Amino acid sequence: MDQYIGKLLDNRYEILERIGTGGMAVVYKGRDHRLNRLVAIKILKEELAQDAEFRRRFHDESQAVAMLSHPNIMAVYDVSHTPELDYIVMELLDGITLKQYMQKKGGKLAWREALHFITQIMKALSHAHSRGIIHRDIKPHNIMVLRDGSLKVADFGIARLTSAAQATLTQEALGSVHYISPEQARGSRIDARSDIYSAGVVLYEMITGRLPYEGDSPVAVAIQHINSIPLSPREIDPEIPEALEAITMKAMASDVNQRYISADAMLSDLEEFRKNPSINFDYTPADLLVTDGDEPTQIIGANTPHTVRSQPAHVHHATEKDDMEYTRPVSKGRKSSRISDPEDYDDYRESDNSRLPIALAIGAIVVFLIGIGAFLWFSFFSGAGSSQKTYSVPSLLGKTMEEAQLIVEEQEGDFQIVQNETVVSNLPAGQIVEQTPDANRRVEAGTIINVNISGGQEDDTDDSEKMPDLLNQDQRIAVKQLRDLGYSEDLGNLILEEQSSDEYTKGYVMKQDPVAETSLDDVDTITLTISTGPEEEKVTVISFLGMAEADARKNAEEQGLVVESVEAVFSDEFKAGLICWQSIDNTTTVPKGTSIRFQVSKGPDPEQDDPETSPSQEPGTTPTPPVETPDSGNVTPVYQNVKVELPNDGRETVQVKIVVGGEVQYDRPVDTILQVSMIPVYGNGVQEVQIYIDGVLTSTQTVDFGS
Numbered sequence: 001m002d003q004y005i006g007k008l009l010d011n012r013y014e015i016l017e018r019i020g021t022g023g024m025a026v027v028y029k030g031r032d033h034r035l036n037r038l039v040a041i042k043i044l045k046e047e048l049a050q051d052a053e054f055r056r057r058f059h060d061e062s063q064a065v066a067m068l069s070h071p072n073i074m075a076v077y078d079v080s081h082t083p084e085l086d087y088i089v090m091e092l093l094d095g096i097t098l099k100q101y102m103q104k105k106g107g108k109l110a111w112r113e114a115l116h117f118i119t120q121i122m123k124a125l126s127h128a129h130s131r132g133i134i135h136r137d138i139k140p141h142n143i144m145v146l147r148d149g150s151l152k153v154a155d156f157g158i159a160r161l162t163s164a165a166q167a168t169l170t171q172e173a174l175g176s177v178h179y180i181s182p183e184q185a186r187g188s189r190i191d192a193r194s195d196i197y198s199a200g201v202v203l204y205e206m207i208t209g210r211l212p213y214e215g216d217s218p219v220a221v222a223i224q225h226i227n228s229i230p231l232s233p234r235e236i237d238p239e240i241p242e243a244l245e246a247i248t249m250k251a252m253a254s255d256v257n258q259r260y261i262s263a264d265a266m267l268s269d270l271e272e273f274r275k276n277p278s279i280n281f282d283y284t285p286a287d288l289l290v291t292d293g294d295e296p297t298q299i300i301g302a303n304t305p306h307t308v309r310s311q312p313a314h315v316h317h318a319t320e321k322d323d324m325e326y327t328r329p330v331s332k333g334r335k336s337s338r339i340s341d342p343e344d345y346d347d348y349r350e351s352d353n354s355r356l357p358i359a360l361a362i363g364a365i366v367v368f369l370i371g372i373g374a375f376l377w378f379s380f381f382s383g384a385g386s387s388q389k390t391y392s393v394p395s396l397l398g399k400t401m402e403e404a405q406l407i408v409e410e411q412e413g414d415f416q417i418v419q420n421e422t423v424v425s426n427l428p429a430g431q432i433v434e435q436t437p438d439a440n441r442r443v444e445a446g447t448i449i450n451v452n453i454s455g456g457q458e459d460d461t462d463d464s465e466k467m468p469d470l471l472n473q474d475q476r477i478a479v480k481q482l483r484d485l486g487y488s489e490d491l492g493n494l495i496l497e498e499q500s501s502d503e504y505t506k507g508y509v510m511k512q513d514p515v516a517e518t519s520l521d522d523v524d525t526i527t528l529t530i531s532t533g534p535e536e537e538k539v540t541v542i543s544f545l546g547m548a549e550a551d552a553r554k555n556a557e558e559q560g561l562v563v564e565s566v567e568a569v570f571s572d573e574f575k576a577g578l579i580c581w582q583s584i585d586n587t588t589t590v591p592k593g594t595s596i597r598f599q600v601s602k603g604p605d606p607e608q609d610d611p612e613t614s615p616s617q618e619p620g621t622t623p624t625p626p627v628e629t630p631d632s633g634n635v636t637p638v639y640q641n642v643k644v645e646l647p648n649d650g651r652e653t654v655q656v657k658i659v660v661g662g663e664v665q666y667d668r669p670v671d672t673i674l675q676v677s678m679i680p681v682y683g684n685g686v687q688e689v690q691i692y693i694d695g696v697l698t699s700t701q702t703v704d705f706g707s
Contacts, residue, residue, distance in 0.1 A: 004028060004043065006676065010080060013041055013089060016675050017648075022155070024048060029092060032077075039077060040093070044086040055086050062088050065133060065156040071474055071507065072124035074144065074154040093152060098202070099140035108209025111240055112503075117143075118203045119270050119472065120151040120505065125199065126263035128156060129192040136190070138198035139179040140205065148506045148533040177218040177225075178211050182254050185222035193259050196266060200251025200259075207244065208236045212252065226254065243273045246281040257438045271472070391415075395439035396432045396451060404432060404451065414446045425454035467523070469516035470509045475530050478509050487526050495527040506533030536591040543586035544579045549600050552579045560592035565653050566669055567599045576603035637682040638705040644679055644691055645699070646672045657692040660703075 004015045005028070013030045019040070020027040030041040048054055059081035066076040078089035098117065102109060109117070121143065128135060135142075135156055142155045181197035183190050204212050212230030215221040230252065233245045247269050253259045260266040272279055391413030396404040401419060408415040425433045434452040437443055465485055470478040479494070487494040504510040511529035514520075539560045544552040549566060556563050564583075574580040581599035584590060644656055651672055658666040658681055665681045681689065683705040691699045 008033075009041070009085070009087065013039065013078075014676075015041060025088075030089075032089070038092045040090045042088045042090065049086055055081070058086055068128055068131060068133060068156060070124055070127040072120045072151055072153060073127065073156065074152045076156075090154075093144045093146060093154075095144045095146040095152075097141050098143040098145055098151070101145045102140060102206065102209075106209070108237075109206045111207050111244055114203060114206035115244065115270065115274060116149070116503065116505075117145075117151055117206065118199065119267065119274075121153060121199055121202065122263045122267045122270065124151075124153040125192070125195050126267060128153075129195070129263055134190070134192055135195050135198075136184070137176050137179075138195050138202060139176050140202055143202075149502075150505045177221045178213065180222060180225060181256075182226045183256055185225050191256075192262065193256050196251050196260050196263060197253075197256075199263075199266075200248055203248050204230065204233060204252060207240050207248065208233050210236065229254070241273070241277050243277060243279045243281055247273060250281075257440060271469075274472070390442040390444055391447075393435075393437050393439055393441045393443055393447070393449065396435050396449065397439070398427065399432050400430050401432070401451075401453070408449070412445075413443075416446070416448045418448050418450050419453060420450050421452045422455040423452050424457065426457060427454040429454055429456035465520040467512070467514050467516055467518040467520055467526070470512050470528065471516070472504060473509050475507050475509060475528070478528060482526060482528075485520065493525050495525060497527060497529045498532050499529050500533065500535035501531040502534050504531035506531055538589050539592050539594075541582075541584045541586055541588045541590060541596070544582050544598065546574065547579050548577055549579065549598070552598055556596055561590075562593060562595045563652065564595040564597050565671055567597070568602050568655075568667075568669070569599045570603065570605035571599075571601035572604050574601040576601055637684055639680050639682045640703055640705055641678040642681050642689055642691070642701065642703065644670070644677045644693075646670065646675050646677060647693065648672070648675060651694075654693050655695070657695075659690040659692070661687045 002018055004026075005017060006015065008014050009030075012034050013032055015028045015030045017029050018026060019029045025042045025044050028041045028043065030039050031037070032039050044055070044058055048058075059079065062076070062079040066079055069075070074093065075091040076088060077091065080087050080089075096104075121138070125135065125138070133156060135153070137155060138153070142153065144152045144154055146152065177185070179198045179201045181190065181194040184194055201212060213221050213224035213228065215224060233240045233248055234242065247266065250258070250269075251260055251266060260269075269281060391411070393413075393415070394407050394411055396407065396417070399407065401417070404417055408417060423433060425431075427433050431454045432451045433454045436450045437447070468481050468485075470481065473481075475496075479488075479496075482488070482494055489496065499510065501510050508531050509528050510531045511527075513527040514523055537560070541561070542555065542559065544555065547555065553563050553566075561584075569580070571580040578601050579598050580601040583597040584594070642658060644658075646656075647654060653669045653671055656666065656668060656670045656677070656679070657664060658679060660681050660683050666679055670677055681703075683703070685706075686702060686704050689701045689703050690697060691701070
């Protein structure tokens, strides 16, 4: 049995069951006794907990992630860091992973559904990146799909630790190698754009039903991320819109500088595509190529390329070996062979009696030697080789012309800055919004850097306020934007309506009146329609009174109701075994899946006329023990909590009976969801306690009630 199950952490979190295991931690279902809610508890694996530095990073990163608050990010409630144990307490989600969801759908999603999901993923990444958190392990396995169609990204911070501990392609990274960015596989420095690449792979998989790269080993797959370009989505499925293909391929660009600069930038294109699926972004496959300035891969084994499966690609990457092993044509009926083979050379010589080929070969050797000599002279003696030295282009985005000039003056390369156009931008006026060549490119000394300057937003010169685009925005964010413009429900000029939707996530804006960019000068009232998620199926509750318990359960389940509990009570009106009370009145309309509680009659109370019976005692409650009086010889009873292990076999409730010293002190139905229940009983001295579940004796305990 798992050592943690049944354990109470920090006298607050009770561990109920194991629900998952990852590469770095084990996840348990637990109960927060302070707030009385179910939670997920992630405990760091013992083998990793031995490393003090790793534990410190685990704590620091988890504290940072706990500050994230977004509807598309799994909430972190608490973080514990003690010498004995490290764990994180998170919200317990009712759903399945995106990987499981895709498998249920046959591996491939409709592009509209994929658009719905990737938009939520990018919103989560935008929030995290704005707070300096990089996920570093975006994959369908770390994304949860909830019942209402919304997504939550999980495992923030833990993946960040993996990268912080080791920057190369180690064993810990192999499980996610199909979604890893080229710079992660290469062991280079990574940033938020690495998450964008991984999100692009997830989008690729959703719309095509396959991964961009496959291989016989994890390292083989990593090599393809660095050197290859995947088959375009429309070659797999021509029904995929061109614009969505363009977004996917730009997000997956091997050159980090050719990818989206931020999650917000990708969100902007996704929103434009959602509004107009036929839009043309004009991204080309050339955007995916790694530029000459990219550093060479240094972590690949010599034999690794032989393990790579062939992948359809648009570019053949020639190698030095390809150039050397030239295969010459041969006559029909003879096998192809290398010209470097001496036997082949004899055949070649014998095929032509002319001495011309020999002369040409000698001439080629002479030219080659002359070329080598010239190269060595210019490189090492004349100093001309210094002209080939290249310099890294500095990043000038977001800088003013004065700041940019100071940057290039402090760097080598004798760069010159030339201002071209003033363009509309969300950046403040006067800041650089575009530069050519891009930052980090390797160029020769004296290269001119052309820049465009921000002229401010397009409506900066317009005094009138414009209606913002609130479609598919979280209701809270949309309301705040309108409140800043002077519209609110309190003032009566903002109306919020609700409507079910299969397309929009619950709590997000699905309609707005007026439309975006409308001048608000003459607008008195703004109306937002908020999605309530997919329409819930309603049921009308019938009367279960007078039914046998088994019939009541069956009829309730057929109606789509969930029987939460059945309690046995005394009743003068109904015979024993019949339902005498229901928590929801008949004719009431409720959503399908609503819980209902029943009370079943035990017949009339035999002690109803007994004057010793307290009229305030409720049927079915634990009997009050006798109270000691000065003249009675009785000893005051002592209460103890008895631990009752509840079955985990599908039964929602069980009848628990506890007999202490031959006396029945507890006989009530108990919900099995807790799996363990602490029930108070009383007695004196050492007593035998028997526990029955559904009439079957399950355990006998000896309890010392003290003196």
